[in-house]
Amino acid sequence: MQVVFHIGAHSTDEDRLLKSLLKNKAELVGQGIVVPGPSRYRQLFRETVQSLKGAPAPASVQELLLDATMDEDEADRLILSNEHFICVVPRIFENGRLYDQTEEKIAALSNLFPGCPVEFHLSVSNPATFIPTLLTRTDNLTYDTLLQGSDPMGLRWSDMVGRIRATSPSAALTVWCNEDTPLIWSQLLREISGAEPMTKLVGSFDLLAEIMTPDGMKRFRAYLESHPPQTEVQLRRIISAFLDKFAIEDQIELELDLPGWTDVYVDTLTELYEEDMYRIQRMPGVNFITP
Numbered sequence: 678m679q680v681v682f683h684i685g686a687h688s689t690d691e692d693r694l695l696k697s698l699l700k701n702k703a704e705l706v707g708q709g710i711v712v713p714g715p716s717r718y719r720q721l722f723r724e725t726v727q728s729l730k731g732a733p734a735p736a737s738v739q740e741l742l743l744d745a746t747m748d749e750d751e752a753d754r755l756i757l758s759n760e761h762f763i764c765v766v767p768r769i770f771e772n773g774r775l776y777d778q779t780e781e782k783i784a785a786l787s788n789l790f791p792g793c794p795v796e797f798h799l800s801v802s803n804p805a806t807f808i809p810t811l812l813t814r815t816d817n818l819t820y821d822t823l824l825q826g827s828d829p830m831g832l833r834w835s836d837m838v839g840r841i842r843a844t845s846p847s848a849a850l851t852v853w854c855n856e857d858t859p860l861i862w863s864q865l866l867r868e869i870s871g872a873e874p875m876t877k878l879v880g881s882f883d884l885l886a887e888i889m890t891p892d893g894m895k896r897f898r899a900y901l902e903s904h905p906p907q908t909e910v911q912l913r914r915i916i917s918a919f920l921d922k923f924a925i926e927d928q929i930e931l932e933l934d935l936p937g938w939t940d941v942y943v944d945t946l947t948e949l950y951e952e953d954m955y956r957i958q959r960m961p962g963v964n965f966i967t968p
Contacts, residue, residue, distance in 0.1 A: 678751070681796045682786050683758035683869060686776075687766055688810040689800040689855040695758040697862075697880035698870055704878075709753030710870055711746075718746045719759050726785045733791040742789065754871050762786060766814050770827040776837050783844045795848040797841060798869055801834040801954075802855040805946040809935060820935055829946060835956040842962050852957055853966040859884050859920065860913045860968040868966065885916060893923020913968050 683694060698705070698712045705712055725734070725742060734742070747755070763782045764771070771777040787795050802810075808829060812818060834852075841850055851868055853861060863881040872878060886894050897919045906912040958965045 678790070679754045679794045679796060679871070680790050681754060681756045681798065681869060681871070682762060683756070683798045684762040684786075685760035686800060686802060686807070686855075687760045687769065688807065688814065689802050689858075690758075690760060692758070692760075693884055694865060694869060697866055697878075697883045698756060698758075700879045701866075701870070701872075701876075704876065705870055705872060706749065708873055708876070709751075710756065710872065711749055711752040711754065712756045712870070713746045715759065718742070718757055719761075721745055722757070722759075722786075722789065723761075725789065726782070729785065729788065731781065731785045731788060733788040739790055756869060766811055767818060767823065769811065770823060770825045773825060773827050774836075775827070775832055775834070779837055779840045780844045783841050783848075787845045787848060795845065796851070797845070797848055798851045799838070799841070800853055800855045800858065801838075801957075803947055803950045804829050804832045805943045805950070806856075812935075830949065833953050833956075834950075835953050835960065838957050838960060838963060842960065846962065849964065850962060851964040851966065854954060857966075857968050859888060860916050861966055863912065864909055864966060868964075885920075888925055889920060890923045890925055893919055896923070917968075 683690075692715070695712070695715065699714065702712050721742065725738065729738070763776050764778045768778065769776060783797070808823070811823060812820060838850070838852060841848075853865065858865070862884045863878070866878050866881060870878070882894070882897075885897070889897065897915070900915065900919075906915060957963060958967070
């Protein structure tokens with residue numbers, strides 16, 4: 678059985694992928710793919726990870742986890758999603774490092790089902806939007822308490838990705854940019870679900886519907902019906918063209934009002950992020966999805 682962990686990052690998904698996959702639950706089960714509801718495993722897995730302290734789960738514990746998570750007797754692929762798999766929001770920059778608990782939690786998650794192939798899926802985000810968005814999550818979370826002395830200019834997702842690879846080198850790792858998600862949503866559903874190529878997945882445009890006007894979505898669907906794309910690349914070009922014309926601006930723009938964050942500062946953060954993404958794309962063992 679393949680075990681798939683969608684580990685975040687925070688504020689890049691808000692369970693949208695999981696909700697879309699759950700819409701296809703019956704279809705996927707027919708292919709041996711199980712997508713349980715989050716209430717069935719999130720607390721249980723957290724408590725199990727804490728109790729095992731990183732040790733491999735014995736057969737009795739694995740059986741307990743599967744019985745609690747699945748109704749099915751067996752599965753070829755089990756999909757689990759939780760942005761808190763690594764840590765909660767206030768601990769993201771703990772000890773001055775991005776997701777300081779990465780090694781500990783990746784090892785612990787891998788050991789929940791020792792012997793099973795494991796996959797990790799991670800969406801990363803431009804620090805220029807990642808940090809401001811995190812600050813909207815909790816009323817008592819301030820800029821200084823969140824960062825804990827970390828310098829946003831030193832934030833590198835490639836460091837976290839490298840630590841995941843070093844901790845669990847045999848695990849498959851898929852990474853993508855949150856900014857690209859509207860363009861690659863249907864591919865993400867397929868990558869994470871592992872569904873057969875010809876499977877028609879419901880919810881392939883769920884995210885697009887959140888950031889495009891109703892009239893734009895109506896025209897978009899009509900266009901697809903009369904001009905069905907032949908490839909994923911064609912579909913992305915169509916999506917991009919409709920977003921240029923029908924995007925809801927409030928949904929894709931974030932107001933930045935942080936101390937010292939001038940336009941130049943934000944532009945520099947973005948440039949560093951783009952360089953970091955190029956670095957991740959070249960890392961061995963990383964499946965980096967781009968439009």
